[in-house]
Amino acid sequence: MRTLRASWYGFEKHWTWYRRNWRATVVSSFLTPVLFLLALGFGFGSQVRSTELLGGVPYLQYLAPALVVVTALQGATFESTYAIMSAFLWQKTYIGMVATPITPAQVLYGQVMWIGTQLVARSAVFVVIAAALGAAAGPGILWAVPFGALAGLAFSAPLIAYSARLDKPDSFTTVFRFVLMPMTLFTGAFFPVAQLPEWLLPVVWLTPAWHGIELARGAAFGTLGVLPALGHVAYLAVLAAAGLALGVRYFRRRLAV
């Protein structure tokens, strides 16, 4: 109970900031996925003559649920790299927080709560816009909101742990380029993974993106079985929990007085 309240203070700090500065991130967090949906779903989709490879659904509807997951992952990445480093090094918000009775672990929980809330909010807004544009095959697309957020957290938590150990931001570019970018392009969001060479598939199965996309797309088209769904969710939950545990360790090491 005390942990929850202390984490809530951390969350509140972000919310107070956000209430005044939301305009600054409205483009990157809410508009970006809509622009992608318009350009790829409608524009590129208009060039897709045969939907045989997609299982017979229009490209727009094929893309929409996966785009929720990919956007959540991208949002999670930015929130878990520079923002974390800034709170340790540049703005030193974490340093200020542990000067109060809040413990390092609670600082981390508050941060993760905030990222999770943001992911849910962004995904929800996007799903509503996508549905208005006719990109939803049915009400199942609503599942993309929790699944997208879960996939985002499964990537965010380990990444926060990683960022908590760094002293300079140089390696973030490498993370964006060699992890985030390939994960965005090659995990089935824009085209089926069946088109990839076979040796690449085991790598794809490791990514949180693939699990999130399988969940969101399966739910959107009603093809998701219970057992596979549980398996995907369990994998993502384990990733998130492991990341969080590591994060607590590194936050303690860095912030404990």
Add this chain to the structure above:
Amino acid sequence: MTGTLDRRRAVPASVGLLWRVVPPGLYGGKASVLVERAAVVNRRAWFVLVGGAFEPMLFLWSLGLGFGQMVTAVTGPDGQPVGYAAFVAPALLAASAMNGAVYDATFNVFFKFKYLKLYDAMLATPMGPMDIAIGEIAWALLRGGLYSAGFLAVMLGMGLIASPWALLALPVALLVAFAFAAVGMAATTFMRSWQDFDLVQLAVLPLFLFSTTFYPLSVYPGWVRVVVSWTPLYHAIELMRGLTLGVVGWGMLGHLAYFAVMAAVGTVVAARRLGKLLLD
């Protein structure tokens, strides 16, 4: 000692048009020093530097493997159908020239300007703001040129180049990058904080997505076509697509002029603004 201090005020004998646009004191003829500094700083970061070439290649690869299998052919610049990968690859070359240049000229410059205070230090030397503008842009171009050359080589290897005109795609990529870097840097001088950078995103992302990168212009209704054909990346893509597919005409000079004007206006505004911010 006094000699070195005075050198900055010295105006070269030939006072031409350039010096009326760019007042003396703004330029000390030492832009190459900044490039040298960038090379020294990046000596240890070569991995990040070379990694930049990786991104467009991923896109190319995803085109061949994924997108290209769903779309077999689109209408090319001369009305003939072309393979999807051959259609999009030159557009990605143009887009990556834009992206690289804009991010270098906005995020990196802002960081150096506001946090590293690098330019304050540089202006305490015989360098002027114009040196900084030219030096930064030159370094961005060197990097961009490296990436573009790599990208063209991969395109050649994938059989996506249909004409020897494609050789000209490299200098054109540099001109495009120059124009975007200049305008980006001019815009950076107006930024107040990181929050303003969302506006950069707001400009670059729609350009990337809607400037006929992924599908032909004919997809749009009439008035959208007109709007799109005014935007800079559209002109860059037209140039690149024409060159790599071998559809070349005099109209290309118009596209080139667009970027020449953009580059000139951007550089002058950037230098004047930097001078105002740093020297006054």
